Amino acid sequence: MAQSKDLGKGFKLNRRHFLAAAISAAVMLSTTPMMALADKPATADVNTTGLAVTDDTVTVGILHSITGTMAISEEGSVQAEILAIEQINAMGGVLGRQIQYIQEDGASDWPTFADRSRKLLRQDNVAAVFGCWTSASRKAVLPIFERFNGMLYYPTFYEGLEQSPNVIYTGQEATQQILAGLDWISNEKSAKSFYLIGSDYIWPRTSNKIARIHIEQHLGGSVVGEDYFPLGHTSFNSVINRIRLRKPDVVFASVVGGSNVAFYRQLKAAGLDMSKEDFTLLTISVTEDEILGIGGENIEGAYASMKYFQSLDNENNDAFVKAFKERWGENAVIGDVTQAAYLGPWLWKAAVEAAGSFDVDKVREASPGVELTTAPEGYVRIHENHHLWSKTRIGEAQRDGQFKVVYETDDLMEPNPFPAGYQ
């Protein structure tokens, strides 16, 4: 896979354009506004469909839950998106226009998401929306984005099985996240038997479906148990006993939300200690955000498979973490989804500049192939199927709540939302 090792170089916009090529990461984070190098194109040329674009501004939407149960998870995404927008503005904006954002609250309620997205697209005529977190909220707004031709940048790792012309998926789809993780753990720990456990909704179930097929058909292993718990469930002692009984080599966990805290604390308390050799757990749902609640000491030693960890050691990430903490406080942590949310505005900017227009159709057309060399996770590129080419990494949870990256795929993983043989 051709990828740029030249991380400090800034944006590479489809070769035809050369707008921001010289902007370094350091400059990107500075607070002094910088004027775009090119002349500002006329509004009539860059906006032919009546979007909220003026000579000086362009309006986008941010749509996450800031109240209700999902606020816990979505808070980081909002922060990252705002940070990205502020940084872009500081660099001179997009096509010479400052980004203004309208923030709406999805209130952890899928119909509210649908309602607010309709408002953003029809009343506010936003040029793009950065938002949604759960699959359910995305499914709720999807028909609306398709009907009113909006553009959604969706940050969460998710189950795949979807490919909408109106969504750019900046998180990983299930196969990207899961397959490399399983391959690695199977090699590294010679794992043969797996116990799958998840919260009871579509993402864990689909993930486990893919995991099971991969384990049974490609790794020659076996699945010795598969369990689901209602969202918010807090007593896991029974399943922990089952795990003890089955003695799997690896527990593969996709428990989410508040249940996570209960699950890992009870595991630790039950003596299944991940920091010791005899018990291995691979999770696809715990990021640095979740560890805040779980407590580093309770999950120390667990492995997580995803594309980004706050501890990634590269210049882009150093700058990103520094800027994030400056903006949102020293104690802020950054998880996989937060980083993916951060990519949204940058990818949109790149696509708009590649297209030379805010028109959604043109942005969509220009999107495949748009690449970002300044991404904190390294290099990403938009695939024809609107997902991102990205690397998958394995992190080992540390006591301080961070992950130590122990493995990284050599190549970018190709996104494959409809994986043949895994359905």
Next chain:
Amino acid sequence: MFSDFSTAELMAIFAMQGFAGLILFAVFILMALGLAIIFGQMGVINMAHGEFMILGAYVTYLTSTLFSTHAPDLFGAYFFFAIVFAFFAAALLGALVEWSMIRFLYHRPLDTLLATWGLSLILQQAYRSIFGAREVGVVIPDWLMGSYQLTDMIEVPINGIFVMCLALAATVFVITLMYRSRWGMQVRAVVQNRQMAGAVGINSAKVDRMTFALGCGIAGVAGSAFTMIGSTGPSSGQLYIVDTFLVVVFGGAGSLLGTVASAFSISQSQSILEFFMGGSMAKVLTLLIVVMILMFRPQGLFSLKVRR
């Protein structure tokens, strides 16, 4: 499904499974005890019960940070202080709530439900504004983590034992208070005949306030204990409310013994079913059985047959 395992393994598992059921039992007891007092004795439906528990959890969190910054040497013991603080914080808030709204609603039990629901929304948002939307991690002292090796195969989690002891202590405390103390006698007198109790010189308004505060205080203790096993976030309290009410109603309102018995049967059946069929279906089945039984025996497991 057991054919692959040796008898010894099975015995060990059953022992641990029984223990898991007991931990859940203790959790239910702690959740339901406060509500049993408030609902059973006063007839008030406190939908904000879960939020009072979360208050206890946040107080525990604050105490832990306080100890780790100002008295790291005593960190191992902070939990005991936290429990006491949690009790008083929740009780104080409870007394305030009783004074400002509940006392106007004693004759309208269904309206207490709506008003306290409103209260729960306010508390949730208050927690979110004060502590942030993210869950807070409460650091548990080392001695409470890990497990105790009973035999080669049987390990029991120490925090589980702790929660059980706490539940036992709380139950004994409440029962002693209600049935052995002069104050408890006053409470029961007010429950049975408010006017009469007033006539013999019991300050029923004060008794009401104290009863409500006691119930909330115990909720605070429960929340404090839950930091060891569950999560502490602004809306975590919501998760418990349905279960808690079912435990109390199933036990028979007004009967503390019933609450204990109902917590025991619900926790055991849930724990056993979970072992065989996974969490979601176990939960559905348990709730369904309880609702079915309640339909046939609306008064709950324990209730006195009284002359009307």
Next chain:
Amino acid sequence: MTEGSNTDFLLAVEGLTVSFDGFKAVNNLSFYVDENEIRVIIGPNGAGKTTVLDLICGRTKSTDGSIRFKNKEITRLKEHEIVKVGVGRKFQNPSVYSDLTVFENLEISYPKGRSVFGSLGFKRTETVINKIQEIAGRIYLSDQLDVQADLLSHGQKQWLEIGMLLIQEPQLLMLDEPVAGMSVSERQQTALLLKEIAKQQTMIVIEHDMQFVAEIADKVTVLHQGQILAEGSPEKVKSDPKVIEVYLGH
């Protein structure tokens, strides 16, 4: 469960027993009420008077014994079914529908349209209105038909509840302390009313006021600790030494 025997009595209670957690509130009680009789039940507090009425009207289920009304076993019937065979009941505390007017109170008691769909299709016909006005006249409330029941005096509420029984046209009326809280003149009016009713209907009345009892009763039953202490005409009962001992006092 003992089976009652066929009798000529309107109401035959035999071997009636009920226990609450072992406490026998009514213990092996038997008594018989004739048609058009006014039977008054007296006794000290806790004697089981109200419980007896509760048992007859089905509010409390008996542990043992039989209650036969017009030779029909009613022990296991539901409350509304007992009402339909012809037993009406007035409670100790006047229970009228305080949110409704006097007219509506009586209308609800009118024995038509008692099923859900019957009540949906119920019409306030001329017959209904006339009947309600007639009853209102008998219970001295003709002028109060528009008044919300809440606003009536205590005595008027008692009358209204009696009226609500009358409009059901039961053969047996059971009245629990019908003159409690009434003024002297109201008592007299009530006594008149009851005597008037007794021309066509049978009554069981619980009452404490011995003067009133003497005025209306055909026969008095004295209950003590769930059992019959004495039974007979008011005069006979009044002079019974056992009754004087436990109830009337010296």
Next chain:
Amino acid sequence: MMPFNHMKDYLTRQEALSFAVLALVLLVLLPLSLDVMRLNQVGKYLSFAFVAVGLVLCWGYGGILSLGQGIFYGLGGYAMAMYLKLEASSPQNTLIQTTPGIPDFMDWNRITELPWFWEPFYSLTFAIIAIVVLPSIVAYLIGVAMFKRRVGGVYFAIITQSIAAILTILIIGQQGLTGGINGITDLRTLKGWDIHTDVANYVFYFLCVFLLFVCLLIAQFIKKSKTGRILIAMRGQEDRVRFSGYDIANFKTFVFVVGAAFSGIGGAMFTLQEGFMSPSFVGVVPSIEMVIFCAVGGRLSLVGAVYGALLVNIAKTTFGETFPELWLFAMGLIFIGIVLGLPNGLAGVYSTWLAPKVDEMLNRLLGHEKQNQEIYTSIPIVKQGVVS
């Protein structure tokens, strides 16, 4: 004797006025002043008004507080959504699936055959019947089981709440059959007619208003019949009603079933206007919110319930769009304030302060007609300190 004009019995002048004003607001004022997107929003809020109107009967009149109205709203909504989903899942539309012709979420869950209970939902007639009948049957079963055993008040509230919780877990857990937490999404056409166009939005809005008025008139009929008075009577003096020869359980079951059927229609109207159905309406929280709509409007006022549903939702949206963080505070305070200060809700405020003036005005306007006092009929209110 006064002649008893049945029409006047059915609607007093004040009530006729309030219905007319509501019709004016919903049929003329809002459609003229709002763009189609906002009107569609109002339409969705009105779908909750169905539940609130049902609750006025159950709770306000019958004294039965159900914390499980979401069950019925959900059943109605799901019945509609199942039909629409089957129409959207034609084999041509679902070619990329392993098994074309079944809903996408089934395919994701490796289900290869349409479950038996989905089959009848190919028929629109069946779906429409199911929208009303399915909630009614469930309500009937719950009602008979509970009311025959005299479970009431608080216990009924808690048990219905538990049933709502059970149903939510079940729907989410059986995602292969129900769409899980995502709900049933991506509904497109009704008999080939695109349900997302502006025209469709208008049509559904007016359909929704029309059905709401049908429900309102049915409710008004029940309220004004003897059944309505028996319900009021039952609230305070259950025993007295029983000893007037009524089988109370039947009456309670009846209003509960009516409330459930209304809720089912509301759910279906939501599905049509939003284009998907979600389990988030079935649970405990939305069920309690629905009670709040009713309480804000006034638990004894049918028209008030509609305003309650509208106003709370509008407030929620406006607040939610401008100060999302303050919204929960505001909502919480509204609850407490209404319960403590205004047990009769907005309708209570109206009838205390405005109604007499309106009456006076009407008298002046209509001149000759002497005020048609409702003879012998009470005006129910919730009193402070009365067991409800």
